[in-house]
Amino acid sequence: MKRTTTVILLIVIVAAFATALIYLWQKNQEDPIVYATETPSQQTIVVKTMATGSIVPKEEVLIKPNISGVVEEVFIEAGEFVQQGDLIAQIRVIPNVSNLTSAKNNIASNRTALETAEINFKTQKAVYDRQKELFDKGVIAANEFDQVNNTYLQAKQQVEQARINLQQSRQNYDIIKTGTTSGLGNIAQTQVRATVAGMVLDVPIKEGNQVIEANNFNEGTSIASLADIKKMIFEGKIDESEVGKIKEGLPLEITVGAIENTKFDAVLDYIAPKGIAENGAIQFSIKGSLKNLDSTFIRAGLSANASIILDKADKVLAIREALVQYDRKTQKPFVEVAVGDQEFERREIELGISDGIYVEVKNGISKSDNIKIWNQIQGMPALGSRN
CATH class of the missing domain: 2.40.420.20 (conserved putative lor/sdh protein from methanococcus maripaludis s2 fold)
Incomplete structure (x- = not known):
């Protein structure tokens, strides 16, 4: 029994010794750690933060008609350049029956008023002529003649005013019926003209579309939108976690997805004082003016990214x-x-x-x-x- 125990113990010792030798041999085979x-x-x-957005015109002007009607002809297309005063569209006025009837009645009323004023003037002129003859002979006093003279002048003025009222009522009738009148000279309200020079970005109407003039209750129908494409801005949004790091006047690097391998310099002009919740996060609007665009054409509405340079060494x-x-x-x-x-x-x-x-x-x-x-x-x- 003791002999068996001794044999087992020797076997365990030999096995442990062999394991140690194998471990040391493997350890010696590993390369020593060499630090590069x-x-x-x-x-x-450059330390920067990113904002996503798009390129838009700095000033986009919407051209609206000054009279309601139907578009008779459009003279421009998107992408063309126009100068201030160029003809954009022609409008055909479709008169309102109620307004047309009212204008006719107004003409008749003013014509009657003119006829009445002319009859009164003829009467007062006859009285004036008789009194003038008597005054010249010294039969009536000056005060009495002055009263007759004043009445005569008032009657004459009433005739002139009645004629003006009749002319205005006729012009109003022409405007309601045709959209223009000879009394307006070169200003034809049916002709829509460009108010500024620039590129035509969009023409949302077609021939035959009805348009409405701008008034206190309606902003009116847009005939076209114009803009100076040399004055473009980046308009985007930045997360609330980054808005505290930026300030107006910081330089921007704009990359446009549709224009490869080109960066545009810009300056941060505007940071919105109020954020807007979007998809569970607060976003702040920012704007930056692009510089040196004389040789590059950027289409309005292109998506872009802005790198806002916070610091640079x-x-x-x-x-x-x-x-x-x-x-x-x-x-x-x-x-x-x-x-x-x-x-x-x-x-x-x-x-x-x-x-x-x-x-x-x-x-x-x-x-x-x-x-x-x-x-x-x-x-x-x-x-x-x-x-």
Whole structure:
């Protein structure tokens, strides 16, 4: 029994010894950990936030008719350039029966008033002529003649006013019936003309469409929309988490999806004071004026992204963010700099701005230092590393 126990114990010891030898042999076969290093470089670091939106005209003018009717002819198409005063459309007036009847009755009433004023004037003129003859002979006093003279002048003025009223009523009748009248000279209300110079962005009406003039109860029908395409702005929205970082006057870099490999410079002009809830988040409207568009045509309404540049450092000493370590107690940043073959010393550094990939280093290291890549993935060489 004792002999069996001794044999088993010896077997266990031999097995444990063999296992230890195998472990040590495998350990000796593994390559020792060799840390790669990386030197700092000069970088231009830009800190920015993004906003999505579209390109729209700074000022878009809607052309509306000054009289209601039916579009008889359209003289422009979207994409054309027009000058101020160019003819855009011709409107045919369809008179309202009630208004037309009222205008006819007004003409008849004013004609009657004119006839009455003329009869009264003839009567007063006859009285005036008799009294004038008597006054010249010295038969009546001056005061009496003055009263007759005043009555005569009033009757004459009433005739002139009645004629004006009749003419105005006839013009009003013509306007209701045809949309224009000879009394308006060169201003034909049936002709819709451009009020500003620019490109025609949209013509929402066609021949035969009814249009309504603008008034206190209706904004009117838009005949066309015009804009100066050399004055375009970015109009977008930014999340509430980012709005506190921006301010008016910051530079923008605009990228338009339909125009590849081109960036447009802009300046942030407007930040909405009130946010709007969209899809569970608060969004703030922003606007930025695009610069130097003389050589580039951007269509209104194109979607675009704006990079709002919050901070920028040109050609500064920088390292990759992944090389920075932080003290567990003080949370101060540091790096490990090579002082020999696989020998490193710790150096505290002062950091500047970061774009998430590179971070500016203000103090602590020089451009010639070799910095330890402490978190390199095994088997994956680091960019710009040196062994």
